[in-house]
Amino acid sequence: MSDSALPLLGGVRDVTIDHAPPRVTSKGTFLETAHSWVVTVDHKKLGIMYIVYSLLFLVVAGIEAMVIRVQLAIPHNTFVSPQVYNRVFTMHGTTMVFFVGMPILIGFANYLIPLMIGARDMAFPRLNAFSFWMSALGGVVLYYSFIGGVGLSNAGSAPDMGWFAYAPLTSKAFSRGHSTDYWTISLLISGVGSIGAAINIIATTICMRCKGMTMFRLPLLAWIYLVQAVLILVAVSPLTAAQIMLMVDRYLGGHFFDTQAGGSAYIWIHFFWIFGHPEVYVLVLPAFAFANEIIPTFSRKAIFGYPAMVAATVAIGFVSLGVWAHHMFTVGMTSVSNAFFTLSTMLVAVPTGIKIFNWVATMWGGKIRFATPMIFSVGFVFQFLLAGLTGIILSVSPVDWQLHNSYFVVAHFHYVLVGGILFMIFAAIYYWFPKMTGRMLDEKLGKIHFWVFLIGFHLTFDFMHIPGFLGMPRHIYTYEPDRGWGPLNMIVTIGAFIQSIGTLIFVYNLVHSYFKGKEAGPDPWDAWTLEWATTSPPPSYNFAVEPVVGSRRPLWDVKHPDDLDSQWE
C-alpha cells in the first residue's frame, strides 16, 4: 500500500485498509487454542488474560465479602468461627488489592497502551508474558493456602493477620504453621510480576510511540499509566524488601521484627505503608485514566486542561510518596510528625481536585450521551468526590484518633475502591469490550447492572460510615448487641447482596454478549484515539501501516479535516 495513492484531506492523509484481517475466532481444536494462549507474547492476549483472571478473583473475593457480611449481619452471629472469619477478611482484602485491582489495571494497560500510542506490541513482549504468569502464580499460591496445611477445615492455612500483616503477629511465635508464609511468598511472586509489568509500561510509553506522537500528544491514559508504573517501581519494591525481611525472620531466625531482641514492630508499620499508601494511588490512577478517555468521548468534547491533567497526575505521584504515615496517627508519633503528615495528606486534595474540576469542565458545554460506560463514569466522579472528602476527614489527625480502624475507615476505602475503582473498571469493560471482542455489551443489561449495583453500593457503603461513628472497630468477627450496631449492619449486608445481584447481571452480560452481542465495528463510540482506528478485535500486528499522528486526537483530525486539533496545540 503506497502512500501516494491516497487522497489528501486538508493535511491529513487517510490510509484505508480494505482487507480487514479476519476476526481471530478460535480455529483449530480446543487444545491448540489453549496452547496458543499459554505461549502467547501478544500484548492483547496477555491483557485479556489479565482481565479475565482478575474478574475470576473478583467473584472469589466478592464471595468472601459476602461471608463477612453474613457473619456481621446480626450481633453474636455464629455463621463462621472467629478463625475462619479472620482468614476470610484477610483473603478478601489481599485478593481484592493484589489479584483483582493490580492485575486488571495492568491488563488494561497491556491491552490499550500499544494500541493507543500506535505501537505493535509492548517494549518487551516476553517480559510481559513472564510478568503475567508471575502474577497468576502468586494468586495460585495464595489460594493454595486454603487446602494446604491442615486441609479445608477452618479454611486451611489461609493467612489470618489482615492485609497489612502487622508485626509481630506474623512472627513465628504468634503465627505458627504456614499461613503467613503463603501470604508472603504469594505477594513476593506477584510483586516481581508487577515490577516487570511496570518496567514494560514505562519502556513502552517512552520508546514505542508512533511517528508524531510526542510526549504531549500522548493520550492521557498513557500518561497516567506512566506515572502509575513509576509509582509501582518505587512502592512495590519496598514491600518486596519488607517481605524479604519477614522471610528472613521466619526462615532464618532473623530479628528484624523481633521485639524480644531489640527489633521493632513499629518499623514494619512504616515499611508497609510506605508501600501501602502509594499502592492505593497505583490502584486509583488507572481509574482516572479511564475517566479521562471515556468522559470526553461521551461528552463529545476534548478533555479540558490536558496539561493541567498531566501536571496533576505527576503531582499526585510525588505527593503520595510523602503521606504514608496518615495510616499511623495512632501509633504514637510526635505531634510534629502528626501535623506534618496531616498537611502532606491534605495537599493531595489539590491535584485530585483539579482532576475532578476538569472532568466537570469537560462535560460542561458538551452533548453528553449516557451510554453505559458514561453513566458508570458519572457515578464514579460523584462517588470519588465523596470518598476523597472522607479521606480529608481522616487526614485530620485528632479526628483520625477517633475514627482510625473503625468502620468509617472501611467505608472510606470501599467508597474509593468500589465506588471509584470498581465503577471505572466496569465502565472500562463496557467501553473497550467491543474493541477486544468485536461485539457490543448489551446496553439494556448494562443499565440494569448500573442501577442495581449503584443502589447496592450506596446501601452498603453509605451506611457503613455510621457504625464507625458509633465506635465499631474493623476486623471484629462479632459484636455486642447493646452497642446499637446491629440494624446498621443488617442494612449494609442487604446492600452487599444487591451488589452481588448486580455483579451477576454483569457476568451474564459478559458471557451473553460475547456470543450473541451486536457487531461492534472498528469505532462504535465515535471516539478519537488510535485504538479505534483498527479493526475490532485488532489483528495481532495491530495496525496494517504504522499510524502517523498530528495531534492528541488523531481520529478527530481524520473525521474533521477542516478543523484540525493540531491548530490548538
Add this chain to the structure above:
Amino acid sequence: MGDEGGPGDYLPALNEKAAPNLRYASDRGSDSALSFPSKKLIRSLRAAAAGLSVLLLTSSAYAINSATSVFSRDATPASGSYSLQLFVYAITIGIFLVVGGLGTYAVIKFRAKPGDDKSEPVQIFGSNQIELSWTIIPILIVVVLFLTSARMIFAVQDAKQPVNSVKVTAIGHQFWWEFQYPDYGFTTANELHVPVSDPKTPTPTFLKLSSADVIHSFWVPRLAGKTDMIPARVNEMWIDPYKPGMYLGQCNQYCGTEHAKMLLRVYVQPRAEFDAWARNQQKAAADVAEARAGRDVFESQSCINCHAVKGTIANGRFGPDLTHLMSRDTIAAGAAQNTPDNLRRWIENPEVFKSGSNMPAMNLSPEQLTQVTAYLSTLK
C-alpha cells in the same frame, strides 16, 4: 452511663447548618430540569436521595446517643476531636454540595437531547485562569484545615501532666488488658477505674501504654481517641472524664483470633469512691476458711503459673491478676458477666465464651470446679 444531656445538645446546630444547604442544592436541580424527557426518573431519584438523607440523618441522631459514639463531650480529648469534627464535616459537606452541585448541573444541563443535530459541540481545550483558580482555592481551604488541626494536635498531644494526675500503666495482652497503678502498687485487669476530673481542678489520668505480645489499641470513644499499644515501646495518652459513669471501649487493632472479644470498660468514679476502690485493691487476697479446698486446688494446678493472687504463691503474669476478681463486673475482657455460673463454665472450658483465648481448658473434675469457683468467689 455518662451520656445524658451532653453531646445531644449539639445535634440541632449540625442540622441547622446542613439543612438550608440541602434545600439550596435541590432548588437548583429543579430550575435546570427543563423540559427534558425523563423528569420522572429525576423525581424518583430525588425522592430516593431525600429518603437516603433522612435515613442517614436519623441514624446519625441515633448515633450520638450510643454508648460508644465518637460524638462526645465527656472528656477534653474526645470533646476536642468532636468540635474539630464538626468543623471538618461542615467544610467537607460544603465542598461536596458545591462541587457535586456543579457536577449535577453539568450532567443534567448538557445531556444530548433527542432533537439535537449531529454536529459536535464547541471544542474547548482549557483555560489557565480557570485552572489556576481551582488550584488556589483548594490550597487556601487546606491551609485553614491544617491550621485548625495543628492547634488541636498540639493541645491534646503535648498537654502538660499535672502533679495530681493518676498514673496507670496499661499493657495489652492477647486478649485482655492489664492495668498497673504504680503509685498505688497494685495490678488489675480489664476494667479501668479512674477518678472523675473536675474541669476547674483537673485530676486527669495519664496512661502509659505498651504490650506484652502483639499490637493492641486502647480506645474508649466517649473519652478520647485511641492510642496503640506496641511491644517494646511506650505510648502515652490521657483522659479527664467530666462525669462519673461506665464507659465502653474495645481493642482497636487487630491482634489475633479473639480481637473482637477484647472489650474494655472504664469506670469513672467520684474521688472518694475511687480512693475506696483503690484501697481495696491494695489489700492482699481474702483468705476465707471455707474456701480452703478451692484454694488448694487452685495452688496445686498450673493456674498459678499464669495468674497472680496477692498474698498467695500464685504470681503468674500470663493471665489476669485474680486478687480482686470479684470486684469486676465481667470476666475474660467482657466476654461474659462475672457470675459464679459463668466463672465455672469459663474454668471448665474457656472456649464456650472465647474460642481463641490463651487460657487452656484445665480438665478439672466437677468437684474441683465447684471448689475453685467457690474460692474465686471469695476474692472480693
Add this chain to the structure above:
Amino acid sequence: MSAATPTIPHAHSAASAEPWVMPYKGRVGMYSLILAESAIFIIFVIAYIYYIGRSTYGPQPKDVLEVPILASICLLSSSFTIWLAERALHKRAMGMFSAWWGGTILLGLIFMIYTALEWKKLIYQDGLTVSTNLFGTTYFCLVGLHAFHVIVGLTMLSLVFLFGLMGKLTPNHTERVEVLSLYWHFVDAVWVVVFTVVYIVGR
C-alpha cells in the same frame, strides 16, 4: 458512526518528514529496574541505620568488622575498567574490549572472594550469623543483598565475555553492552552507600 473499515490516521505535516527517533528501550528498561532496585536497597539501608546500636547482646560491629578497603577499591575501579571496555567497543577494538572486560570481571571476583572470606571469619570465628542478633540479621541481609547483585552482574559480564571470546560480539551490540554496564555502575554505586553505612557510620 464511521465506516466499517477502519481508517488509520496518517498525518501529513512538516514534522512527519523528520526522522522519528525514540530512546533505546533497553536503556529505559534498565533505568526503571535501577529505580526499583534502589527502592529495595533504600528500605534495607533504612532498616540497617534504624537498628544501629540496638543489638542487646552478641557481637557488635566495632568488635568484628574490618573496613574492606582493598575490596572496595577493586569494586569501584571496575566501574572505570568497564567504561574503558565500552570505549574500546565503540572503537571496534575487540581485543582491548576483551581485556578491559575481563579485567572488570577479575576485579568483581576479587571483591566477592574478599566478601566470602569476611563472612567465613564472621561465621566461624566470631560466631555471627543471621540469627545471632539484630546486627547479624541486618548486616548479612544488606551486604548479602548487595553481594547477590554482584554475583548476578558477574554472571552477565561473564556471558558477554564468552560471547566476545567466541567472536559473537560485534559493535552492533554496543547498546546492549552499555545497558549491562549501566547495571554494573549501579551495583558499584550501591556499594558506596553500603560501605558508608555499614563500615563507617555503623562502626
